Amino acid sequence: MLIKRVGSGIAGISFLIAIVYAGSLPFFLLSALLTVVGAVEYHRLLPSKEDDNQLLLPALSLTFIFALYFSARLSSGLILAALVLFLSFFLLYILQIINFSYEGILLKLPVRFFGLIYLGGGFFFLSLLRDFSAAPLAQARALWFVLIATWASDTGAYFVGRALGRKKLAPKISPNKTIAGALGGLMLSLLLVSIYTLILGIFRPLWIPLAFLLAAVSILGDLFASCLKRDAGADDTGEIIPGHGGVLDRFDSLLFSAPSAYFLFLFLL
Structure with missing residues (x-):
């Protein structure tokens, strides 16, 4: 798997x-x-x-x-x-x-x-x-910022949760998600967004709380999709992506973090 x-x-x-x-x-x-x-x-x-x-x-x-x-x-x-x-x-x-x-x-x-x-x-x-065309996040940098923040949150939550997770985050909605996993996802998101913006030479202190917020929103998006699946009695929405499930299984977090990021970038930049 x-x-x-x-x-x-x-x-x-x-x-x-x-x-x-x-x-x-x-x-x-x-x-x-x-x-x-x-x-x-x-x-x-x-x-x-x-x-x-x-x-x-x-x-x-x-x-x-x-x-x-x-x-x-x-x-x-x-x-x-x-x-x-x-x-x-x-x-x-x-x-x-x-x-x-x-x-x-x-x-x-x-x-x-x-x-x-x-x-x-x-x-x-x-x-x-x-x-998105506003500096310093033009030329698809805004997209990669959000993808890194979101998928780092997912990845960190998966691996840290498996290794250290004990206390459940939302047991009725998603029994496999843990508080330790969520914290691991938040930390990995902050780390990778910082590395990404440092490499590009566009790091700002503002990116730290923004990455934290997007990671937190992505967790909510994941939990929301879990609510839909639990209510429907389904484990996954599909099997189109090996090891991940369906499109909604893979992109559920982004469906929340992408709109949030776009309006935040418009307001801040």
Whole structure:
């Protein structure tokens, strides 16, 4: 299990580096792909999905993230086309969910529309961070700052928790997470963010509390995804990433830390 986890991690990071520096559009397309796969996994977790078309939420999520991308970058005509396409899928989705019946609407509508914002909106912030232009975090540095802070928190929590973890962090939500693991993740995040910014020559004392905050938010994102899985009676959201599970298993922390980081960077820089 550990060998698979490390091996897929190395392969994934190598691929990610290539995509990040291939350009804004290739990276956005990767974000869109992750959104679609995440939407498929999210749909599997839903409590009442038997009367849904399983392709509608992925299609709606895809049009949502493209509408966001067009509105941020392209001409008004393409923005209008994207919005029309999105609203068409939106209407189709509503009709599919309610199935011309009021039964279950209070459950069906909120959980599906939350998934739309959670996934389409969350993954879009990765593209915004990749294109962040304010010094000293321009040229994808903002994205790497967040990735390092988040994944260092995950990695530190995993290994320190296995070695030293005794007292559970949230036993009803995620029995394997420990307080020692969470502290280990926070410390590793501070260390690696400091090393990263020192190597680039952009270290500031501000990065220390910021890395701590992002690591803490990533833990909340991980616990939130665990809540979704526990409520659905699932251990993992998928098996697409060897040793890690599904897209939501791997990116759950980033879906919280990326939006938080983007607005913090806007405010601070």
